Amino acid sequence: MKPLHLRVLIADDHPAVRIGIESTLRESNAVTVVGAARDSTEMMELLKLHDCQILVSDYAMPGGLHGDGITLFSLVRQRYPLLKIVVMTMLDNPGIIHSLLDIGVPCIVNKADSVSHLLPAVHAAYANGRYLSPSMAEIAARTDPGRTNTQPHATLSKRELEVVRMFVSGLTVTEIAERLHRSKKTISTQKGSAMTKLGILRDMDLVRYGMEMGLTNTSAVPPTQGLTALPWH
Template identity: 55%
Template sequence: MASLIIRVLLADDHPGMLIGVEHELSVISTIQLMGCANSSTELIALLDAKPCDVVVSDYAMPAGDYGDGIALFSLIQRRYPPVKIVVLTMLDNPAVPRALVTQGVSCIVSKSDAVSHLVPAIHTAYSGGKYYSPRVEEIVQSIDWNRRGRGSTDVLSQRESEVVRLFASGLTVNEIADRLCRSKKTISSQKSKAMEKLGIDRDVDLLRYAMENGMVSSSERKSGGEPDMDLSEGGMPPVASNS
């Protein structure tokens, strides 16, 4: 009988994390690492080119053509239905595991836990089971599953979600346009469309929505100097980072 081999693709935009995970998985005889990506663009290219059973992906990976977080995982589920997903995350907002579980992702590993938790997570994802690392389990146990938040990230397009998350992290419309290589007019339009879909009128409510739905954490907020109060241009009073 042939031995079990799980083909894995890894995606993370932190080189140190990629190296650590590669090292951890390299000694596991049942896991074959097929490739590494540092953006959603590279990950989708790998999925198109290489056989894969399980994708291990960072939750927050903003640079790339296919977004990150729920938008990216939803795309993978639709385009590559047999592929299972293991999510790596530093976010400690309960909205993140809530959104992932609702999306059908049931193997989640916190980056604050030992990287060795990825091994059972990959095996469990491959077999269709559920695995939470200790920190994720602690967060999941604290969730009120009967509580329903306002709106849903599902109503937003991938690009709208990407703009909302970057805006909530503290970037202005100009900075988002530069990062995503889009025009300022396009970014402003996508932000406005997202707010319209969510029934949100004020930038502060958009920030609150992003926080409550796990699109950004307080540690991801950009630090800066004096607040830019020109909110029509996407400015947001910077908040000091915890990291």
């Protein structure tokens, strides 16, 4: 029987993390690390150069020409449909986890979990399986009660989704209240309820989720406003 030999590409914007991932993978005789990228630009170039089977990548890698997160992994899936992807991240946002699963990335490891989960995730990815490290599995199980819609924000009410769209598009709670002719307290409550349903704790994570899910509504923002001045509080 021919021994298993996996060719893996690493992508992470932190040098120490790249070294740690490579060191862990090299513990297995079945894995060869063919390269390491620090952003999406280097990642896509290395994918052109190397015939690798598995990509182990961070979720958030700012600065690259191809972006990061869902946008990047969707592009990789489109260009390299046979490439298996393992995502490592510190983010524990249920919306992001389910979005990764929805685009066909079923192997996700939380960097806060033991590094021992990396190799099993790599092998599961190669075998077309699913592997979520303990904290990721807990979040996915807690927030996925048999969804009938693939988007996490499908659980939001019409008014909650309306508020989220306007907030993500650059409007403050006060401005949203004025435009919708509701009280500031009502808008704040609807925004908070939406964040609870999505499992999001911080405004900046809500903005990031909304942008990745295409929830921006530029018609709600006057020409002098926009995503260059996002509401962080």
